[in-house]
Amino acid sequence: MPRAGTRPTSRDVARAAGVSQAAVSLVMGDKWRGRVSEATAERVRDAARTLGYRPNLVARNLRLGRTRTVLLVVPALTTEFFAGVYTGAARVASQHGFGVVLYPSPEGIGPARDPFASAEAALDGVIASSMAAEALTAIRGDQLPLVMLDSDPGASVGAATVNLDIADGIRQVTDHLLGLGHRRFLHLAADVASWTFEVRARELEERLRAVPGTSLRTARAPISIRGAEAAAQAALSVSPDRATAVVCDDDQLAAGVYKAARRLGLRVPDELSVTGIDDLALATAIDPELTTVRLDAELFGERGMGALLAVLEGRDPSADDIPVELIVRGSTGRA
């Protein structure tokens, strides 16, 4: 009889069913065929049911040396993008008997390595987004299998990477705007040191350099509507040669540009074209609706988890970039 107030253990079940603890473990672990008779197995299952027994996962994890749990590190949850990444990752994980623990890290993982303070050594692997290099080495010091999302394939030594084809998204945006006759561009860049944003800047520069007669200015803003509003207002206040198209690193920045435009008396899209990246719900909430690059966050998460599973099983994590799609709406028009 288990002591009251305590969860029943396999030994309690064994006692109740009149068998050994090992027999219980075999039955519950579904590895009893040819080891325990059908009748006994049923007796064990009955006892387990009436006692309300469920295996202690901590003990199981200690015994097996694995947890079937992975950590997903994301930089922020202020938009639904990383919620989608989680959803995709969790879906694939559960199909393989894995669980996903979510760690939102406003600053990336710092030297304190917060998530590991409570989860460390209870993880089979890590999927990390936009992570600082120091944190990367900290994790690799643990020999913990690691998949990096949207990270410099060159810098993430040895770790598998899964990337969105952001560069192609920028190409599509640029071609779209050039086709509308725009020549003077403003790049409203996220004020964050992260590979995924560096790609945007690099690709835009290269693309425009190839087209004679174009100009490109850059302004930086923290990823927030207010911050973008201020930066855009300043950048758009130059009187001659004001940009006619603003390419934003994400939709929130674009929303800030709308506010700056309104304040400056510039109509979108007649006097100013604006584009974003992400295709958040926000993109269709603002007026006019935002032309943006749709990123498939769930697919991103699925691929990330898939790559981690591959690493865990010793397979080779495939690494083709995930395609993105330009969604043309009302915020872009002829120059």
Add this chain to the structure above:
Amino acid sequence: MPRAGTRPTSRDVARAAGVSQAAVSLVMGDKWRGRVSEATAERVRDAARTLGYRPNLVARNLRLGRTRTVLLVVPALTTEFFAGVYTGAARVASQHGFGVVLYPSPEGIGPARDPFASAEAALDGVIASSMAAEALTAIRGDQLPLVMLDSDPGASVGAATVNLDIADGIRQVTDHLLGLGHRRFLHLAADVASWTFEVRARELEERLRAVPGTSLRTARAPISIRGAEAAAQAALSVSPDRATAVVCDDDQLAAGVYKAARRLGLRVPDELSVTGIDDLALATAIDPELTTVRLDAELFGERGMGALLAVLEGRDPSADDIPVELIVRGSTGRA
């Protein structure tokens, strides 16, 4: 010498430092004063450092029978609201040596009890938001300490609850709109069976019933901009007695009302006043900026974690509601 490829254990450290495993445990656990000499302690710390030893948390948790980890169940991460709740909860938790694991449950916890499949028995407690009743009983069957956020204090038998004073928020909204001369109201309600939304409806009804000459219609929509747009368009198309003020269950719904209004040629706020609840970033992204009830998500999370800690320590979880604040912006005007 630890086998290559394996994490060093306390026994490896003991061997390297020439002491027993127990001594290592004492030193690492900082409970060695009067048990181990300073010199030996230093030798142990040195050995641990050079071997890169960190305690195996799974083993520690098994030994101690607790994990210092709690689960935060949230219904969705599609807005930054629950990100704030997490941030607050995690801050308080870390001050007490606890970690918080986040489980976004699109449907509430189903019969499958997904999060527990991987975390069950590895948790010291649960903080749950808008959870289905069946899930509540499933958790209580585990005797796991539970705090409910924004749940019916009557229905959550025995569990501690922490609530936002939503009813007061609705009162403030109603008084504001009545003061502007509005008499015909539309309540755009979230199509979700959850106590926090029931409170909104009940309070609005009661408040308006007390004021002669007022009318109240109700429309329901799923919590999304598109859904709200459709529902609002239908509800606002009635030609006589059209509502002059729309009270929305949250900011996303309000954004949908903006779109419906635009489609119907109604100007906000001149011909239609609109209010939300939450004060998301979205509220200031749309034009005009949204009058809404600000909810302090981080404080909500802090209080939730505080209550859970109280339960864990056998103290009484205090239960006063968290105040909310009406933020008047440009979306409300004279009737």
Add this chain to the structure above:
DNA sequence: CACTGCAAGTTTTACGTATAACTACCGGGT
């Protein structure tokens, strides 16, 4: 009849840690 093989279990051990209980030594008081 001795031997083999198999079903149906049981006994034992290991995972890595924390800690209760024990030991050994040494200086000092009586």
Add this chain to the structure above:
DNA sequence: ACCCGGTAGTTATACGTAAAACTTGCAGTG
């Protein structure tokens, strides 16, 4: 000479599980 108390450790055990190694009984085989 003896005990006492404190210091500085060590030994042993338990947490709950999984699984390897062992035991037992019995039917079939040559």
